[in-house]
Amino acid sequence: MPSTDTPLVRLRDVHLAFGATPVLKGIDLTVGKGQAVSIIGPSGSGKSTILRCLTGLLKPQRGELTVAGTAVHQLHGEAAHRPLRQRVGFVFQQYNLFPHLSVLDNLTVAPRKVLGLPAREAREQALALLAKVRMQHKAAAFPGELSGGQQQRVAIARALAMRPELILFDEVTSALDPEMVGEVLNVIGELTEEGMTCVLVTHEMRFAEGISDQVYFTEHGVIVEHGSAEQLFNHPGEARTQAFLQHALGQPGRRRIPDTYVLRNLSPYHLSV
Amino acid sequence: MNEALHALVQAVAGWGLDYRFLFDAYSRASLVDGALTTLALCLCAALGSLAVGLGLACALVSPRPVLAMPARAFVDVTRNTPTLVQLYCAFLVLNMLLTQAVGTGNPFTPFAWVVIVISLHKGAFHAEALRAGLQAVPATTLEAAGSLAFSAPQRFIYVQLPLALRFALPALVNNLIDLVKMTAIASAIAVNDVTYASIMIWTQSDNVIEMMVLLLAFYGALGLLVNAIGRWLEARLRMPGYGQ
Numbered sequence: 001m002p003s004t005d006t007p008l009v010r011l012r013d014v015h016l017a018f019g020a021t022p023v024l025k026g027i028d029l030t031v032g033k034g035q036a037v038s039i040i041g042p043s044g045s046g047k048s049t050i051l052r053c054l055t056g057l058l059k060p061q062r063g064e065l066t067v068a069g070t071a072v073h074q075l076h077g078e079a080a081h082r083p084l085r086q087r088v089g090f091v092f093q094q095y096n097l098f099p100h101l102s103v104l105d106n107l108t109v110a111p112r113k114v115l116g117l118p119a120r121e122a123r124e125q126a127l128a129l130l131a132k133v134r135m136q137h138k139a140a141a142f143p144g145e146l147s148g149g150q151q152q153r154v155a156i157a158r159a160l161a162m163r164p165e166l167i168l169f170d171e172v173t174s175a176l177d178p179e180m181v182g183e184v185l186n187v188i189g190e191l192t193e194e195g196m197t198c199v200l201v202t203h204e205m206r207f208a209e210g211i212s213d214q215v216y217f218t219e220h221g222v223i224v225e226h227g228s229a230e231q232l233f234n235h236p237g238e239a240r241t242q243a244f245l246q247h248a249l250g251q252p253g254r255r256r257i258p259d260t261y262v263l264r265n266l267s268p269y270h271l272s273v
Numbered sequence: 274m275n276e277a278l279h280a281l282v283q284a285v286a287g288w289g290l291d292y293r294f295l296f297d298a299y300s301r302a303s304l305v306d307g308a309l310t311t312l313a314l315c316l317c318a319a320l321g322s323l324a325v326g327l328g329l330a331c332a333l334v335s336p337r338p339v340l341a342m343p344a345r346a347f348v349d350v351t352r353n354t355p356t357l358v359q360l361y362c363a364f365l366v367l368n369m370l371l372t373q374a375v376g377t378g379n380p381f382t383p384f385a386w387v388v389i390v391i392s393l394h395k396g397a398f399h400a401e402a403l404r405a406g407l408q409a410v411p412a413t414t415l416e417a418a419g420s421l422a423f424s425a426p427q428r429f430i431y432v433q434l435p436l437a438l439r440f441a442l443p444a445l446v447n448n449l450i451d452l453v454k455m456t457a458i459a460s461a462i463a464v465n466d467v468t469y470a471s472i473m474i475w476t477q478s479d480n481v482i483e484m485m486v487l488l489l490a491f492y493g494a495l496g497l498l499v500n501a502i503g504r505w506l507e508a509r510l511r512m513p514g515y516g517q
């Protein structure tokens with residue numbers, strides 16, 4: 001079990017409002033190195049906003065955020081955030097690949113231009129990462145030629161190409177057809193098993209339960225409850241958590257993870273926790 | 274070459290068109306010279322207008338009013354006044370003031386004035402096309418570039434501009450075809466372009482119809498060439514599967 005002694009991410013009493021509308025009302029959250037932490041909660045509860053604060057895309061009005069040793073709340077200006085963003089990967093719901101670049105170039109452009117990797121090294125790394133997400137056969141294709149699940153796997157490989165210490169996933173399977181959800185979750189599951197630190201916003205409850213070291217339940221901009229996956233999913237302490245889980249797990253349409261995924265990857269991992 | 278020309282001149286003579294002046298060395302030289310000057314004008318003004326357009330477009334989308342507002346004012350004034358009047362204004366007023374100030378050291382030839390005026394005029398049109406292209410790039414795509422730690426200039430060069438160029442390309446090609454035709458205003462200030470050379474020939478030889486046919490064919494061919502280059506670029510820059 002990864003330790004929380006040296007947290008990679010620490011939020012302390014983070015407050016954020018859009019104009020007069022408070023969206024985050026005192027968020028406390030800790031992610032240890034090597035942990036997978038899931039944030040669940042109803043739509044509009046502030047989950048994406050939390051992730052966007054972590055890389056300084058949004059600025060909280062109050063509170064402290066430390067990410068990979070950087071005091072994010074003390075950074076000012078675009079340029080000051082660049083070292084942080086090099087170390088924190090972000091995978092989006094809508095993939096957001098660069099449509100004018102081939103899959104391979106999507107994976108090499110930032111390592112070359114930002115990290116200064118030589119072209120050959122960037123290319124070799126990209127091919128290795130594409131193999132990892134089982135997309136090596138599409139290296140020459142363009143994003144527009146790929147299915148949603150394929151694009152999302154490329155987007156994960158693109159984030160990995162920056163060699164991040166932490167990856168943030170924001171509802172990365174929500175835009176996918178049900179039959180493609182599994183292939184993307186498999187890739188994320190493998191990453192967490194390899195010890196990559198991940199923060200996931202997800203509606204895939206079974207998946208979150210299977211891979212998470214910690215699960216946070218948010219509603220209306222506050223953390224209602226957090227704990228181990230086992231604790232939060234099986235013995236939620238708050239009535240609101242119970243109601244949400246009943247709703248989320250009770251809908252047949254939400255149980256989109258193929259059983260093969262649960263059997264192949266999650267059960268052994270689950271037992272070892 | 275010469276034989277083919279002879280045969281051609283003979284053939285159209287049947288339609289009452291007299292192209293025998295083409296065998297006159299002087300007429301032919303001035304026509305070829307004019308055609309080359311027009312080509313040079315097109316090339317210089319095309320590059321100049323694209324550079325101006327890019328600069329103006331960047332200023333137009335800038336969040337800083339000190340950049341955006343003068344650019345907007347320039348684009349609006351330039352787009353809404355006749356190019357020929359702008360050329361007269363530049364050549365007769367600015368050029369005169371410049372000559373008064375620096376004497377014979379004035380570096381601007383009439384050719385240069387035409388290039389400058391057309392570059393600025395067409396640059397204003399390019400700027401609008403590019404602005405639309407820059408703004409059509411989804412914010413989420415730019416955010417993805419930001420989260421890969423691109424600096425603002427890198428994000429512009431590797432992501433926003435390549436996409437904006439693709440969105441704006443059909444409009445830019447349209448503007449460039451128009452630019453080719455616009456170079457004919459050079460004749461108004463006696464730059465020896467193909468139009469001016471033709472006017473010189475028909476005033477002497479009284480062969481307006483023959484010269485008109487030749488002139489229209491020349492501009493038409495140039496326009497088609499620009500169009501073909503545009504099509505080729507569009508095919509090359511196509512993003513497979515995008516927007517489907």
Ligand SMILES: Nc1ncnc2c1ncn2[C@@H]1O[C@H](COP(=O)(O)OP(=O)(O)O)[C@@H](O)[C@H]1O
Nearest residue numbers: 018021023041042043044045046047048049050
């Ligand atoms: N840029 C913005 N301007 C104003 N309100 C916003 C903005 N982004 C998000 N919000 C609001 O903040 C709340 C939380 O949004 P978000 O973090 O995206 O929720 P979640 O990801 O949990 O669905 C929502 O009510 C949303 O409407």
Ligand SMILES: [Mg+2]
Nearest residue numbers: 047048049171
């Ligand atoms: Mg969200």
